Amino acid sequence: MFSTKRVLAGAAIAAGAALVLAGCAGGGDAPDADPTFDPDEEVTLDLAFWGNDVRAELYNEAIAAFNEEYPNITVNSSFLTFPEFWEKRQTEAAGGNLPDVMQFDYSYLRQYSENNLLLDLGPYLGNIIETDPLPQNILDIGVVGGVTTGIPTSTNAWGLFTNPVLLESAGVDEFEGGSWEDYTDWMGEITDGSGGEFWGGSDYTGRIQNFELQLRAEGSDLFSEDGEPGFDEERLTEFWESGAAIRDGIGVPQQRVEEVFPLGPFDTANTASELTWDNFGSGYLGNLGEGYTELGLVAPPVTEEGAKDLYLKPSMLHSISANTEHPEAAATLVNFLVNSPESGEIFGTNRGLPASETALAAAELDPLSQQVKDYEASIADRLGDAPPVPIVGYGTLEEKFRQLGTELNFGTVTVEDAVSQFFAEMDVVLAQ
Template structure:
């Protein structure tokens, strides 16, 4: 979901300046006072920061121009950086109390910045300045930390199962029709057997923490509660990692083959016929597979418990407002335009992911792959539940540890029992730092 490894020092700096951040929010608490005194004719200048490249920058320029047609009194000065540089700069600004007015935001940092009181409480602006009708309740809930809305999702994605129709045909195996995790393992085995050794049915699903999360949600739990308490014990993690043993024993792609094709993966190297991941990865997979691939299968993941609300919509990104902005309502007006307006949907399309707002989605011209994602998310509506609590600070480190241990399990260099002990030791450090 996210990764904080490259910014540990900067994260610590933000934590040390929490007291300063508290002072900042006293100046812009989001109480609604600013909204009641806002003059729509007043000349206002806002700063807007986002990560991306020249293509995205041009799209933002177009969106700002469209925004100014409706709000000519609000000048928007935008800046952009690559993803790592973006967060390095935000950490420095947070320590100095001068974050941009409006920020494109990553889910991974939402709790950290919210709990350090660096982000504006948006609740007073919801339903008036920021339209909420186009945003489903489960999407609005994504940006809530400790009962306060601090971010609005621009776009969403969901966990899904990609399949390779070319490899399925070669192996003589039909598309997976759904079922349990055991059914999925058996189906992968049929593909591996039918390939004649040329490719495999998939990879060990127990190496991804998201698949563990899916099973926990089916059981009425979460990876971590709002208070940061784990929703599983050592026995449950042991059970999960042991469930991947048949895949590691010949059904799934050998880890050595995975290593040989890095930085690509087994799926976009046409070495595996299925991949469990976020549904917005399709374009990258098709690009990686190259000539001969114009479409992929996209279906729901295995079922742990029938009727469970195990899936959820995750934000590809959000928009937030600095707690120390001098113009909270003008900033909220800009956020509303970037998230909800048909003009924004038409300009960005799926550059930021599938638009979360119905009105923005109506304005977007979806390519076939984006339409497939939209149809997929509609197809899993009966499995979509509320999003889990915003990730704990340090979740990225735990996700990476989980992945590393999954790799070691695949290589056979660590036992399940030792892997569980190592993960709980890492988790103890993260939760008590």
């Protein structure tokens, strides 16, 4: 038995904005798992997720399958779009009444965990929540301060998408790998070969993830577990200066980027390549439309040969409220949504490539999803441990980095001024 309620959107908030969780109640320590837990006890759980009508119907199917095995657990589900989802969670967090089970985003995991809003899942791992189908490096993604507060449902990795139609038109072969300078030169060949119709790519120095990739290759992270930056002003200056040639004609002009917004230059066929998360492919193909049946997907440029610079990031996680009155039943639902073959068969890759081996084995992969799976296998030698869970306020810094990249492309700010502005913003965020 279940019900699904569509909650109308409220005022939107920026997806990456930091949340202010004032007056939060609840504790993150898990209660001792009750050995007398009755699996037949009548229980009602609230489940919240972000998505659309398509995902809502998939959750309906998954809950129905769950109830075939656990008819005593009623699941009431609700969904919102991504920004409104987090606005509602902020309100609930302040009142200490978060839903029992929630889809969770990596960017908010530290904030909610450190505010003692999420249940310690440690006592349920290996018994109620199966861990054998989840590799240890996947389980470690959901750990904050030594405590597991989230279980990844799916993963993605940073990759380089390319447009075969535009490459053929420009007379340029697929990027065969190499340094960031090699990638810039390759983009230049495409721009030159396009006859002014399109460009080789965008200025990759406008994305903080590309900076992170280079830092990881050098043995650092954007931020440590304690929130200390892994770079100084000199290193950021060097990174932004490395994009000068791209901003000087190789890359798509910022004015064109603004003209096609809210779509991007890659999925409007203005650029032949895009560095981003590998689960963005289906959206790109859908936006490109007729005439586009496939994309290229290859590894990003290399900073240091042999470096473990790439990592698997959770497309999303499932977490449990610290205030849930039914932790065992909630953990049972999380296990089903993450690990069960039924879940894998129902969701497929709607939530990303399943992280659980049992769910992945049951998922029917379309050609692009199979391509993503093969890509992640191909970069196994470059996959390192995931970085520390993003600091509180990371979304604010990511957006500031993007805004400064835009201004650099417009030529309205110098690299020196951009670095000063970013460090000033970072000082504010880290002081909170």
